[in-house]
Amino acid sequence: MSAADASPVRHGAQDPTADETVKFNPPGVVWNLVVKVAARCNIDCSYCYWFRDPSVYDAPKLMSERVADQLLVRVKEQITRYSPPEFYMVLHGGEPLLWGRTNFQSFADKCRRVADETGCPVRLGTTTNGVLIDERWLDCFQENDIGVTVSIDGPAHVHDVHRKTFAGGPTHALVERGIRLLESRDIPFGVLAVCNPAFAAKDYLEYFSSIGATEFDILLPDSNHDDRRQSIGQFYRDLFDFWLAANQKERTIRIRSVEAMLSGLIGGRSESEAFGYGSEELCTILTDGSIEPLDVLRIAGASSTRTACNVFDNALQDIVDDAGWKAARRASLDLCEKCRNCKYMMACGGGYLPHRFSKENGYNNPSVYCDDLYSIFEHMQAVVQKNIYISTPDGENLSVSDAMKISGSAAAAPAEPQSRLNR
């Protein structure tokens, strides 16, 4: 049987976008920025999406004070014009701590000024490899309420496969040292890993447990249809099983990817950009002040995220009219036929946009992980069906299948996505 024959397509379903009255939501207001304060890194991870695009070397190594100040002019302008409930900036890289504590402190001071002047909270976070964290960085994080997320791929034997120094040495001990420092001050931090399916999910989970990390995510490796990829299905099925067992009687652990997929399956919403049907609207500010769409899209090739917008000539909201940004957003909503006809379309959303790319079709593909994602959703769905009940007014807990039998054809509502998109 060919891969196409095995595909999760409901044959004969009506194409939901054939109805020309179906329109996509207009873009939202820009309120969430990834700010590349450093375009270089101090370690050499083999899978890094950032350095797959050689044009990143054309950008200044660090964001200048002039660019940072102009960015905040635009942030204040955006807040004043659109009154978002909060404004959020992730200081990112490369390795953002290369920007230095002085710059972090100065930027945070100026953000507080913008918040004071506008009445809108301006929140800062950073994602770091943790290598440079020291006592003075801890002071900076604490004094400025900067949320910290540390990238660490589980235990040393997994982490050090890809996350190496430029001399090819291991980095795990350096990162763990940074984590211990954060713990020494009781500074809450997030943990992000990248899945390496050559290892068991259990390896990651035991390590995160050992460092007391109960909220974390393990991201799908960035890949597109022009890359070689490894199957991640078994890894995430195991991850879900672990999550389920750990949370059986008490809520002890949160794994964002698992919860994003599961939420979509039970009628809720995903809070991850990697899962669920919705538009890709994140914006990235480069060290030279350029405004771009989601930075991971650069795995599609050199300069693939370039736009004509920058903080000197444009308001932040101008990005939504840029052809490149609009194309990325459109691609996130305009799914390929296989996805449109898949019963998991709403929960999956076609997968993460960068993972759909191929040189041949652009983004008009399912995720490179489509078969894996389908198997994960099938596994989750089978388990969820047995774990959800309809609690009736007389105190009875009916299984979903029993509830459906009782409710008869009334419960056999048309499956997504056709029922929603064709309304």
Place this chain on the structure above:
Amino acid sequence: MDPLTLKVLATLVQVHGASATVVSTNKGIDELLGPVRGQLQDQTQLAASSKGDGSIFNCTLPHCKDIYTKQVKYYKYTGIAPATKSTGPTKPTPPTGGSKHK
């Protein structure tokens, strides 16, 4: 069986009475059902069930208000809300076999 979309759950709950609701014996799933229960409680919210938070993501086109299931709150590389420091590390049991999810 198809996924338990909000529409399917709403139908099941409606059939079984006004105070029927959806629950799980698994605490993790039950917590994720919390927002879904909120939406099911007020049928008038169904039309806007998946459109976002109704403010800065507000949709002005009536026919597409309910098609999105994704509501990204944070960029993925800082997507983890900082954990509240616990008094000691939780040591959940790693998966060991095939029956743990029963």
